[in-house]
Amino acid sequence: MIVLKANFKYNVCWLIIMIAGFYIMNTLIMIGVIDSFIENMFVTIWINIILATGLNLIIGFAGQFSLGHAGFMAIGAYVTAIVTQKAASLGGFYASFVIGVIVAVIAALLVGIPTLRLRGDYLAIATMGAAEIIRIIINNMKITNGPAGMFNIPQFATWPIVYIMMCVTTIIIVNFINSRGGRVIKSVREDEIAAEAMGINTTKWKLAAFVLGAATAAIAGSLHASYLQTIAPNDFGIMESISILIIVVLGGVGSVTGTFLAAVVLGVLDTVLQDFGTLRMVIYAVALILIMVFKPSGLLGTWELSIRRLFNRIKRRSV
Amino acid sequence: MTTILKVEHLEKVFGGLTAVADVSMQLKNDELVALIGPNGAGKTTLFNLLTGVIPPTAGMIYFREKEKLVSINNKKTYQIADLGFARTFQNIRLFKNMTVLDNVLVAMTNQYKEGFIKSVLRFPSFYRTEDEILKKARDLLAIFDLDKDMYKLASNLPYGVQRRLEIVRGLAMKPKILFLDEPAAGMNPEETADLTRLIRQIQQQFHITVLLIEHDMSLVMNLAQRIYVLDQGKLLAKGTPSEIQHDKSVIKAYLGEEG
Numbered sequence: 166m167i168v169l170k171a172n173f174k175y176n177v178c179w180l181i182i183m184i185a186g187f188y189i190m191n192t193l194i195m196i197g198v199i200d201s202f203i204e205n206m207f208v209t210i211w212i213n214i215i216l217a218t219g220l221n222l223i224i225g226f227a228g229q230f231s232l233g234h235a236g237f238m239a240i241g242a243y244v245t246a247i248v249t250q251k252a253a254s255l256g257g258f259y260a261s262f263v264i265g266v267i268v269a270v271i272a273a274l275l276v277g278i279p280t281l282r283l284r285g286d287y288l289a290i291a292t293m294g295a296a297e298i299i300r301i302i303i304n305n306m307k308i309t310n311g312p313a314g315m316f317n318i319p320q321f322a323t324w325p326i327v328y329i330m331m332c333v334t335t336i337i338i339v340n341f342i343n344s345r346g347g348r349v350i351k352s353v354r355e356d357e358i359a360a361e362a363m364g365i366n367t368t369k370w371k372l373a374a375f376v377l378g379a380a381t382a383a384i385a386g387s388l389h390a391s392y393l394q395t396i397a398p399n400d401f402g403i404m405e406s407i408s409i410l411i412i413v414v415l416g417g418v419g420s421v422t423g424t425f426l427a428a429v430v431l432g433v434l435d436t437v438l439q440d441f442g443t444l445r446m447v448i449y450a451v452a453l454i455l456i457m458v459f460k461p462s463g464l465l466g467t468w469e470l471s472i473r474r475l476f477n478r479i480k481r482r483s484v
Numbered sequence: 485m486t487t488i489l490k491v492e493h494l495e496k497v498f499g500g501l502t503a504v505a506d507v508s509m510q511l512k513n514d515e516l517v518a519l520i521g522p523n524g525a526g527k528t529t530l531f532n533l534l535t536g537v538i539p540p541t542a543g544m545i546y547f548r549e550k551e552k553l554v555s556i557n558n559k560k561t562y563q564i565a566d567l568g569f570a571r572t573f574q575n576i577r578l579f580k581n582m583t584v585l586d587n588v589l590v591a592m593t594n595q596y597k598e599g600f601i602k603s604v605l606r607f608p609s610f611y612r613t614e615d616e617i618l619k620k621a622r623d624l625l626a627i628f629d630l631d632k633d634m635y636k637l638a639s640n641l642p643y644g645v646q647r648r649l650e651i652v653r654g655l656a657m658k659p660k661i662l663f664l665d666e667p668a669a670g671m672n673p674e675e676t677a678d679l680t681r682l683i684r685q686i687q688q689q690f691h692i693t694v695l696l697i698e699h700d701m702s703l704v705m706n707l708a709q710r711i712y713v714l715d716q717g718k719l720l721a722k723g724t725p726s727e728i729q730h731d732k733s734v735i736k737a738y739l740g741e742e743g
């Protein structure tokens with residue numbers, strides 16, 4: 166029970182940080198420091214964090230290069246749009262999360278079983294194709310209103326819900342990474358042949374990481390649809406997959422802390438640069454190139470923020 | 485002593501090349517057997533066949549499972565590993581960017597269950613299993629003097645220690661048979677002597693069958709109870725170390741004919 170006791174302290178610390186974050190945000194909105202424009206920026210950042218952490222699980226920890234994340238996001242978004250338009254209640258909204266996740270999991274299994282045998286660039290192209298198939302199906306269905314997309318989606322996803330969902334999905338993914346499953350998927354990333362020789366069914370575990378990542382992408386999609394109230398198939402094209410990938414690569418492939426940092430940096434940069442008009446994309450691109458040139462492993466590499474290590478350092482210093 | 489692994493008329497053909505031809509062999513419980521032969525004799529191919537990395541062209545492989553010899557021909561590598569096969573690789577295949585401890589924990593994957601919900605929500609039972617398995621891994625590392633490097637990345641260990649860790653990682657699987665593919669490759673005489681002691685210690689302490697590929701004859705003659713000699717895919721000779729040392733065909737294969 167030593168591990169339990171030691172970890173209880175750190176878990177409580179994380180919980181306090183999360184609650185504090187919520188109340189700081191709440192107070193800033195109440196006293197008017199954060200207007201709806203900045204609130205919008207925060208919500209976008211949080212949704213990007215959910216998406217990028219899920220993708221980092223697949224790319225950074227399981228080592229499977231997937232370019233189809235936007236496809237699973239589209240599934241969540243459209244399920245929520247359709248369900249909440251039919252049943253416009255908070256209950257319907259929550260039910261749409263569950264349905265979205267289930268549909269995304271099924272889609273991820275269908276995509277993953279044949280494609281996860283592929284490696285590297287081949288897998289990237291195959292998953293990209295799969296996401297395009299999802300988008301084109303949505304584009305041609307009546308219930309999704311075709312290329313015009315869906316609007317007047319009831320807004321149930323307020324900032325507190327997005328914030329809480331970000332915390333929940335992050336907890337799930339980080340806890341998964343720091344458990345038996347996480348060790349196994351990392352070993353698959355490191356050396357598939359050796360992992361197989363350890364009695365590990367590598368296909369099964371790659372699929373597990375892929376499905377978990379897809380499920381969180383669906384949650385992000387649901388929040389996206391409900392918060393923005395309008396969605397169209399073109400929002401979930403290859404560019405969306407790539408912008409999620411940029412967050413992962415920029416923050417550091419294999420660092421959840423890095424993903425958080427990169428999502429915030431890019432989100433703020435994007436908002437600040439809106440005053441520059443067309444120059445915006447140029448400055449954005451230059452910033453990306455500079456970071457990649459001077460820090461190719463991403464902002465944080467594989468470094469993770471750990472309260473345990475922080476505690477130990479303080480303890481050592483005081484002794 | 486009971487037979488644990490039985491190989492009958494095993495054959496592997498790559499395109500037009502017969503890498504392993506008509507090899508039959510038997511391994512008994514707690515035995516230390518060496519597999520030797522000149523370069524390109526098919527030793528590693530035979531290892532890969534036995535551990536299910538590649539399927540045989542013909543022949544049968546049987547493994548003792550609950551008092552019965554069962555064919556493992558059609559099993560996948562991870563299924564065979566689960567039966568009690570552990571191996572090391574000719575060119576070390578550690579999980580380089582993971583810690584020494586994590587390397588061992590991965591090998592123990594099939595010895596404990598955590599459950600997705602339990603680990604994600606951090607139930608008390610999660611910490612209990614984690615505690616238990618950590619203790620087991622630490623104890624194992626301590627036996628081989630690796631516990632002080634527990635939190636180091638595997639890639640930061642010196643070469644000899646990496647070899648040792650690979651063997652320990654194999655042992656963590658609680659195998660019935662351990663396959664060692666050239667464990668002394670690239671080692672100096674001192675490290676080889678250490679390795680000899682290590683392998684002997686493993687055999688005495690863990691009571692497992694060891695099959696060893698090795699070029700270092702001092703190590704082989706020191707350790708092996710029986711030796712199989714492979715040449716150009718065929719089984720050339722088998723016997724005790726002294727029998728092999730005096731076998732005419734083996735001498736011929738290694739040194740050429742007396743002229």
